[in-house]
């Protein structure tokens with residue numbers, strides 16, 4: 001199973017419209033992959049709070065349309081990162097979109113843990129309530145977004161629900177890069193699952209992004225790690241390694257609580 005993580009530069013010198021077109025072109029170029037992953041809130045950047053209202057969109061909005069067409073053209077499963085969703089009642093959510101290779105929207109996931117400590121996302125957005133997995137042809141993927149990474153109980157729930165890959169789009173700040181890479185590895189080790197952690201690059205809303213997207217295997221080895229600039233990571237995964245790791249070192253079986 002081949003996965004491509006697109007670590008997108010979210011600098012505000014590029015308009016949202018032109019970034020959508022550029023990202024769609026990058027997705028189309030990944031036609032050899034089985035799964036393509038984009039970062040959190042890549043159209044605006046995760047810390048561009050002032051742009052959330054302006055660019056909020058319904059689940060069939062302009063970003064979804066562009067991503068759906070790109071997934072179908074490349075014939076790939078596409079985790080389209082997240083967008084600012086405006087729900088029917090006007091509430092905003094940080095919502096991930098997963099498309100099948102025919103361009104159909106197969107799954108959405110509203111970020112459960114909102115970042116900001118009484119400001120920013122934490123006050124502007126509603127929190128998701130559903131622990132969400134999606135069955136890909138070769139593996140079950142568990143969905144989480146950025147700040148969710150700090151909450152191991154979510155990942156244990158995803159593992160209990162059958163997740164073999166943990167897919168985590170993010171707009172993680174560079175000043176906490178060590179936490180980003182450390183926690184991504186920790187979630188892989190403790191759940192004996194692949195972690196596909198896809199961050200953005202660049203600076204927006206005054207926040208430099210961590211980059212350093214990475215793919216970690218179920219033993220905690222980093223199979224690939226990006227640098228700080230826009231970059232594409234392409235990695236071959238073997239979903240059978242998840243069951244093998246869990247059988248060879250059956251720590252999950254020894255859970256007491």
Ligand SMILES: NC(=O)CC(=O)C(=O)O
Nearest residue numbers: 115146147171172173176
């Ligand atoms: N931006 C986030 O969602 C999470 C974050 O910044 C963190 O440090 O955690």
